[in-house]
Amino acid sequence: MLAAERRDVLLSRLRADGKVVAKEVAAALGVTEDMIRRDLRDLAAAGLCQRVYGGALPVSPAAADYGTRATLAVASKERVARAAAALIRPGHTVLLDGGTTALAVTAALPPDLHATIVTHSPTVAAALVTHPSVDVYVLGGRLFKHSAVTCGAATAEAAQGITADLFLLGVTGVHEEAGLTTGDADEAAMKRTLAARAAETYVLASAEKIGTASPFTVLPPSAVTGIVTDAGPDHPTLRALREAGVTIMQT
Secondary structure (H helix, E strand, O other): OOHHHHHHHHHHHHHHHOOEEHHHHHHHHOOOHHHHHHHHHHHHHOOOOEEEOOEEEOEOHHHOOHHHHOOOOHHHHHHHHHHHHOOOOOOOEEEEOOOHHHHHHHHHOOOOOOEEEEEOOHHHHHHOOOOOOEEEEEOOOEEEOOOOEEEOHHHHHHHOOOOEEEEEEEOOEEEOOOEEEEOOHHHHHHHHHHHOOEEEEEEEEOHHHEOOEOOEEEEOHHHOOEEEEOOOOOOHHHHHHHHOOOOEEEO
16 A cells, blocks of 8 residues: 555544544554554644544644634634623633634623633734723733744733633633643643633634644643533534543533
8 A cells, every 4th residue: 555545544644533543544454553653643743633542633723823713713712702702700810811713702701791801812912902891911921823822931920910700711621531732832731820820721623623633732631610612412423422531511
């Protein structure tokens, strides 16, 4: 079997099963595991899968640059944003992550909401300028342009002065094995820091993120209060997460 044919088989397995186990595919095709691992490396380098120990998972489309993400799954993100905005109560102090779904949350806030929102996203902060009764605090630091958020030591230090009721966490991948993931190590660390400053953390997970993975783990699903998603309740990843005791909020 030619390399191109093997890679087509791998991509077909990935679409059908939501994962590739290198040992199983190697046995099925009568080739070595090393050969399958090399194929997976090539596919990962082309952005077609996310390699994990023992195989690969679907790569998240939410790992694209900010401008591209702004045009993806807009209706899905709006559904998740409306459900997440409903979690905010009058008087709450809320940590709101960056990203396009978090930006959609700002548009879903009731105009008469009195609350405090703390964010490390300049775009989120700017979107709240016209809200009449939400106080906005911005965590400064080095701007990570891929996601339009601040990260690093200065941002983490500023976050230590916050005690929030709620953190609305954005990720690029949600998977029962890989956990909650994103594409940058520093951004993942910043998200963990923010989660540690809130009494409750809910994940903003539009349907295209469910069952996918990115390179860096933010948190295990068991570490958050719940996952807000518009993916179908029968999605294999959501079934597995519910069986593991994770709260799933369907929009």
